[in-house]
Amino acid sequence: MIEINNVSKWYGEFQVLTDCTTKVQKGEVVVVCGPSGSGKSTLIKCVNGLEPFQAGTITVEGTSVGDPKTNLPKLRSKVGMVFQNFELFPHLSITENLCLAQEKVLGRGHEESMEKGLKLLDRVGLKAQAQKFPGQLSGGQQQRVAIARALAMDPIAMLFDEPTSALDPEMVNEVLDVMVQLAKEGMTMMCVTHEMGFARKVANRVIFMDRGAIVEDAAKEDFFGQPRSERAQTFLSKILHH
Amino acid sequence: MTSLHLDWGILFEESPTGDGPYWQLLLTGLKWTLATAMSGWLIAVAVGAVVGVIRTVPSRWLSLLGDAYVEVFRNIPFLVQLFFWFFVLPELLPEAAGSWMKQSMPRPEFFTAAVGLGLFTAARVAEQVKSGIQSLPRGQRNAGLAMGLTLTQTYRYVILPMAFRIVIPPLTSEFMNTFKNSAVALAIGLTELTFQMKQMVEYSNQVIITILATTVLYMVLAMAVNRLMAWIEHKSRVPGLIAGGGK
Ligand SMILES: Nc1ncnc2c1ncn2[C@@H]1O[C@H](COP(=O)(O)OP(=O)(O)O)[C@@H](O)[C@H]1O
Ligand SMILES: [Mg+2]
Secondary structure: OEEEEEEEEEEOOEEEEEEEEEEEOOOOEEEEEOOOOOOHHHHHHHHOOOOOOOEEEEEEOOEEOOOOOOOHHHHHHOEEEEOOOOOOOOOOOHHHHHHHHHHHOOOOOHHHHHHHHHHHHHHOOOHHHOOOOHHHOOHHHHHHHHHHHHHOOOOOEEEEEOOOOOOOHHHHHHHHHHHHHHHHOOOEEEEEOOOHHHHHHHOOEEEEEEOOEEEEEEEHHHHHHOOOOHHHHHHHHHHHOO | OHHHOOOHHHHHOEOOOOOOEHHHHHHHHHHHHHHHHHHHHHHHHHHHHHHHHHOOOOOHHHHHHHHHHHHHHHHOOHHHHHHHHHHHHHHHOOHHHHHHHHHHOOOHHHHHHHHHHHHHHHHHHHHHHHHHHHHOOHHHHHHHHHOOOOHHHHHHHHHHHHHHHHHHHHHHHHHHHHHHHHHHHHHHOOOOHHHHHHHHHHHHOOHHHHHHHHHHHHHHHHHHHHHHHHHHHHHOOOOOOOOOOOO
16 A cells, blocks of 8 residues: 655755665554664655655555655545644644544535544543643643544554654553554554554564664564564664663 | 923913814824824734745745845835835836826825835734744644645644744734834824824923823823733633743
């Protein structure tokens, strides 16, 4: 469903991505990990065209992201994205956050959007918070709303960029639980995360990035069994024993 | 030093300008100050918002255009700008338009002052709008775009509503400045408050009372603006966010 072929990207002289190639099949959960600054966020933002890239191709269900003729807003409306800092819109209530893109992008009526939004809010366990504003929720609650907001668009795939890194430890699990449930329901997911417990539970493959390159791209069993690269081993031992 | 004797009764004496008593003279000035500052402010907010926004969009040409606007209007003294619009522009325009401006335009000093003040203040509003937008977390723009909103929709529904809340406090002082700066328009003959104050000083010889009365009027205006902006700020406060809402 998502195919990344030989993608390279530069910020001026600085090469952030070097010849990255991988794919995510329909229904697959792929976890991306690697040290800070290795280009994970950049890669995932290239998938929905939030970041341009200078070489290679990315296609999402056959649509080329880098093609100037591609209708990017339309493509993005089919790919949900969840950010490290939640990025709910602070001036809009929770229900308004859930309805905005359904109405403005998909052209759904207010009642239909509302119904859909509330159903998803219920699913992430936050129906009672519907009338509040983002600033009145905890980080974990905000992130669950953000996931519901993305799901309200009926995405064909979901991208997660370190969805639990900005959370207090006691809130990590409430968000991971939602993600695990989503994975089990067959959602296609590309997740930048260091939560190896999550990876063990639901990932099909694990990608390890370092200095802008995909160093390792292996089935979960192989990755945790015996990662081939030394850098991946060092990285794993560091995050597993912190 | 007879002027040291504060005879407030002077305010009720007829002025020789034919405007009625002196208090009415000052009131006419207040009216023009208010009209000029308010229309100037509306123009400034409209133009300043557009200029501020185009300086933040990912288009080199638009942001250069916005930067150029701000540099020009901020770095030339307002008086010079007013003279330009009043005396020079009619000469530069095509014959018909120029002579219409000189001969048939209604209240030329008022319209020139309002538009001139608006364009001048717009540059300062644009600065605030730009820095308000830039102070928002960058992820907000990405979040809007990632849901499939176009860049225009992202500005309209996501970025601008928060940016405007952030710029209300700095805009309060710009709004007050439009009242103070409107006094410059006396140089093109607008009978605003400071102009009337000068007239009253000349005719009544009551320097102290005239200046005190004018000061009070300007202060009332400033306080009204302050209250209005505080009210707007209160009305637009976002539940759960600390005042200002910036990160
Ligand atoms: N807008 C930018 N301009 C220049 N360099 C950037 C920019 N964004 C990210 N980088 C650099 O690109 C590298 C990869 O960043 P990122 O993809 O955020 O890494 P990760 O998500 O793996 O921590 C980092 O070295 C970062 O400093
Ligand atoms: Mg990152």
